[in-house]
Amino acid sequence: MAEERENTQGLPREVIIDPRFEGPTDITLGGYISGFMADHIDSETVEVTMRAPTPMGKKLQIYFEAPDRVVMRDGHTLLNEARPSELELDLPEPITLDEAVKASERHIPNAFPNCFACGSGRTEDNGLHLRSGTVPGRSVSAIDWTPRPAAVGAAEGEKVPIPVLWAALECPVARVMGPSGLQEPDETGLLGRMTTRIIERPLVGKQYFFMAWPIERQGRKIRVAGSLHDESGRIMAMTHLLFIILQHLG
Numbered sequence: 129m130a131e132e133r134e135n136t137q138g139l140p141r142e143v144i145i146d147p148r149f150e151g152p153t154d155i156t157l158g159g160y161i162s163g164f165m166a167d168h169i170d171s172e173t174v175e176v177t178m179r180a181p182t183p184m185g186k187k188l189q190i191y192f193e194a195p196d197r198v199v200m201r202d203g204h205t206l207l208n209e210a211r212p213s214e215l216e217l218d219l220p221e222p223i224t225l226d227e228a229v230k231a232s233e234r235h236i237p238n239a240f241p242n243c244f245a246c247g248s249g250r251t252e253d254n255g256l257h258l259r260s261g262t263v264p265g266r267s268v269s270a271i272d273w274t275p276r277p278a279a280v281g282a283a284e285g286e287k288v289p290i291p292v293l294w295a296a297l298e299c300p301v302a303r304v305m306g307p308s309g310l311q312e313p314d315e316t317g318l319l320g321r322m323t324t325r326i327i328e329r330p331l332v333g334k335q336y337f338f339m340a341w342p343i344e345r346q347g348r349k350i351r352v353a354g355s356l357h358d359e360s361g362r363i364m365a366m367t368h369l370l371f372i373i374l375q376h377l378g
Contacts, residue, residue, distance in 0.1 A: 140189035140201070147184040148254060149244045149295065156182035157244050158319030161200075161208055163294025166324065168198045171212035173325040179206045181318070215325040217353050217366050220268060220341050225359050227263055228270040228337035234261030235271070238303075239316075246299035253278035256292075260300040260338065262307045269304040272337045273330075273356075280332060287329040294324055297367045300338040301354030305371065308342035310350045317350060321370040328364050335359050348373040 145164070151157030161182045166174035168190065182188070182200070189201045200208040223231075238259070241249030245256045256279055260271035273296065277284055280292045288296070298319060305311035330336050340354035349372060356365040 140191050142187045143190055143200075144187055145182060145184045149291075150184060150240075151243050151245070151298075152181075152240055152318065153242070154184075156184050157295055157298065159245060159298025159322060160291050160295035162210075162298075162319070162322040162324070163289075163291035165198060165200060165208050165210035166294060167290040168192070169196070169210050169212055171196075172327070173213045173215045173323065174210055175213035175321065175323040176208060176210045177321045178208050178319060182207050213323050215323050215366060215368060217355070217368065219355060219363075219366075220266070220339075222357070222361055223263055223266075223268065223270055223337075223339055224361065225272060225335070225337050225357075228272045228339070231261040231263050231270040232259065232272055235259035235303075236261070236306075238299075243299065245295050246303070252276065255279060256296055256299075258296060258300050258338070260303045260340065267304075267308050267342060269300065269307060269340045270338060271300050272335060273300075274335045275330060275332045277332050282332050284333040286332050288332060290326070290329070293326065293329060293365065294322065294367075297324060297338070297354065297356060297365060298322065298369065301340040301352055301367060301369055302371065304340040304342055304352050304354070305350055308352075310342050310345045310352070311371075311373070315373050317371040317373045319369060320349075320372040322367060324365060324367040326365045330356065330358070330364055336364065343368075 162176035
């Protein structure tokens with residue numbers, strides 16, 4: 129990415145987001161676009177703020193405004209901005225891979241069947257199918273994950289691409305909002321900011337698990353966090369998500 133920045137000479141780089149990476153209907157999945165932006169920042173921890181929904185299938189512009197700030201625009205509209213950050217989280221008592229596997233069996237279908245990360249309408253090869261469930265007796269949600277080559281776009285044994293890894297981190301963590309009571313059933317929210325620390329990228333074909341927990345709600349803002357672990361429980365990545373409630377249908 130550093131070479132790309134040097135070669136731009138202040139000019140924007142045009143990109144098109146593949147409609148495959150849809151989240152909420154007709155817009156890019158927040159976790160995916162956050163990872164796409166983070167992939168342009170040379171830092172273990174990156175914060176991405178989403179200023180407006182990112183359209184798919186059209187030319188957008190990436191600007192390298194400074195070594196530590198990258199933005200995406202749609203013409204004059206600021207969509208996303210990324211910068212280096214820091215992230216330390218107080219992880220709850222860890223769960224096991226077996227608990228995560230059982231939690232995934234308690235998943236509740238979401239409202240966006242075409243979501244790249246958790247949609248039930250995707251095929252095995254074109255979606256991640258990360259529909260997490262609750263852990264009994266805990267305010268924690270979890271799911272196991274074995275990245276598949278076609279779904280993540282990498283060969284067996286290779287590292288999961290950063291944009292796909294961020295996409296995978298969003299939905300299992302977001303799903304803790306409902307069971308924890310932070311989000312009402314008739315509320316709709318969008319990801320507004322995602323801060324993620326990648327300690328070690330997972331490998332395609334290996335088994336991992338996610339754990340997610342609630343932090344707080346302040347008005348229309350909901351904060352949750354989560355982590356990715358290998359089979360033994362070793363932490364691979366952690367993330368903090370800020371969701372904005374858009375509407376109340378009651």
